[in-house]
Amino acid sequence: MRKQLSHPPRWAERLLQWACRPDYVDEVLGDLNEAYYWRMEEKGRRKAAFKFVFEALLSLRFTHLKPFYHFNFNTMMLGSYLKIAFRNLYKRKAYSVINILGLSVGVAASLMIFMYAWQVLTFDDFHTNEDRIFMLYKERITPNGIQPTYDTWVPMKSMIKGEYPQVVASTRRYGMTGKVKKDEAYIEEEVTFADPEFLQMFSFEVARGNSTNPFSSPNALVISNQYAEKYFGSQQAVGRELSVYYPGEDSTIRYEVTAVLKDWPDNSSLEPDMIVAFESLPFYEDVKNLWGGSFIDNYVMLDDPASQYALLDAFPAFVEKIWDKEIAGRTNFKLLPFNEYYNTFLGSQQDAKILVFIALGILLMAAINFMNLSTAHSVHRAKEIGLRKVLGAFSGQLRGQFLVEALVLSFFATLAGIGIVALCMPLINDFFDIEIAFSQIGPPVLSVGFVAAFILLLGLMSGSYPAFFLSKINILEVIRGVFKTKGGRQVRNGLVVVQFSLAVFMVTGALIVRNQLVYMQSAKMGFEKDAVVIINASRRDFTDREEASRRLKTFRDEVKAQSFVKSASLSYSIPSNWVAGFTFVRPEGWEGDPLRMGMSYVDANYLETMGIKLKNGRNFLPDSEGDQRGSVILNEAAAKAFGFDKAEGNVILIGENRLNVVGVVEDFHYESMREEIKPTLIFHRTAENPVHRYIVCKMEMADISNHLSVLEEQWGTLGATNSFTYNFLDDSMAELYTSEQRFLRLVGLFTIISILIAVLGLYGLTIFVIERKRREISIRKVIGAEMSNIVLLIVRDFSAWIAGGLMIGLPLAYIFLRDWLDLFHYRIDISWTVFLLTAGVITTLVLLTVSYQAIRAASANPVKYLKED
């Protein structure tokens, strides 16, 4: 009969047996069983089994269930598991600490990355209308391809409003720098000029004040909660006044605060800390019908996200209506979904997705390591397991034991990981210049649920292999003392090689990135960057323009007169912030198209102060009006672009203006060393000229803080809107490399984590290998081997893995880093010393990890391991 061969699904049967009232069990289960065989004859096994499970679950009705207090949750065994787990952890403290540490570092690293990625992936998602908001932009169709330009025109809003019924609301946005007066000081802020719809479209909610129509008066101002505190402290901000000076317009506007906004999440692209009505733009009357110049953002909110296609279809006709057919042929309007705003202007959500995979990888590595360590330690547990089996433990109970132990470890590791994150959060935020916080993750209930699920998953993932592996141990072998751990060795070896390749890769990468950074910061720049102080001193720092020039001149003369100032100069440009603008220029008699070149303005003292060397020709003549209008100094790159051998006698043309080339300076790095030195034109403006923004001083560095306070005092007497601000030129140059610095930090951190994980993996493997060779070692010792021979025997095994790691890691690093270095125009060559250093570091680490265990094994008493046979 077939009946004996098949059996209904046991788990469903067990579940029902466990939960059902005992006096009903026989009837219900018996009937289900009988029906199973009957259905099997009729409809086949699978249908019968499915029906069985289905009906078993349906049978779990209230009428059939035991009263709750009769349920047996088997907590007794759980308690025993927990107790044994804690005893085991306590007994092998070193092992537990290493295990928890390794896992918690992995958890902390991945948690931090997850949080950062989460923040990036949910950027701007707090706007409830996000999917319906679009930014209008234009595309210029040129022979070389399509160029998107995101700034649009002021009158566009009124045009588009009447044109399309799909547009529910629209707003313009323009950010302008203003100086906000607080007490007697001025603070530079960005003021957002926007239409009233701005607050309806975007989810910036009004906390206090007029929430229905905050822009009812033309001088209304809506500020963020933060700014309300910044300017008015704890006092009520609504109804108060703020006056803002716009240096670009030379005008001051007094605003009245009508509303204060609630705080919005950190991951917002728009940060409208101060919003004023768009019409209050000082030059609004000049631009309100201007279709000639575009400089603002236009946003529209549609009735439905799908309406965008209708709009896109209608745009060509719209362009033609505004201008003419000719312009319509090379311009088109497009819609940028607001959820693409972050990707377009600020960062990349794609990178965040890659980071999630890295985080998962780190977590997996840590979990696998944990698995390896537990399995490697199984030899210590073999006797215990054997004895438990002899005493009648089921393998299910043993599995339960190991899973509970893994769960306990993962619980502590996760808590420790969260602790590490909490402790390091301010440091990490500072370090990487990001803003992550636990509060961004979401409601606490959800987070707790997530953490619980995480602990469970991590515990099950890392505990399952040891659990199944160990519960299958053959009792007879263990009791007889011939137990050998086997199986999965290839996997473990492979894993260690992978971990080492990764560590090698990271170490090499970190070294090369560091070398490039050091090279960039210490290379000859072509000018003196040490002991140069840049003082911000511009006519814009004064409310009265006429007065400003006079006062600045006084200040410059005072600076020059100081004994500690070796040389001082006024300029528009400094290296790191060089180009004042671009112009099209051609030498006299040039046939081809004019060349596009950057330009800058300096005074006659500049070359000397900065230590820029003249290659040929002469410097500008001080206070020479003629030099000011008709002369130019080129850098070498520019001279080469024009094909000039030397300065004198050459003339270049900008439009129809003739300029005599008076000198050529040696190339100097006025931008990051990522960039090739580009041709630049240097123009002369006398020290009195209002164009200058900086006073560049070559100073005596001894006692520098006193010198600076002397200058600060003098600045204080001028009555400027700014306080005295300055920079050291070498700092400004270093700032050009912040993204590289951050990259180096990131690489450095991952290097440490990868080394830690690799070393832990190796540690587990060493224990494993030594346990396997115990007997061999003991016999060798008895026969008379030296300790050094035995240590060598063990270490030899590992040299293959190091070699493997190096052989995979080094070429990968070479290929990867070569590509990275190609981003820089001035770059180092990857030298062999880097590889040697990496190999040295890794080998030392391996030797340290392995030899400790090896020496311990070699010095153990052989009798201990041989007497059992």
Place this chain on the structure above:
Amino acid sequence: MNLQLGVLEEMILILLLMKQETYGVDIAQEYEKQLGQSISLPAIHVVLKRLESKGLVSSYMGEATAERGGRSKRMYKASSRGFQVAKSLQDNRTRMWGLVPKLNFSPL
């Protein structure tokens, strides 16, 4: 006898009366045979419990068989009260049916 019974309760009660003495799987099979509709065992079990608590059915534990995984059957039997209730339901129904005019009904 004015006891209210659900349709399924009534059906199973009648099946019990037909079979004299029976148990879950047998009822399911008979139900399918008579009505051409399949029914789930848990539904039968619940209805039997309900009928028993209303005193229309009595039960005792029967013998175990191999098909049942060595578990015993619970055998059910309609009580005389069950017979009375079923009979009055049927009588009422027949009486009422007699009052339905046997005329043409418009084909909807």
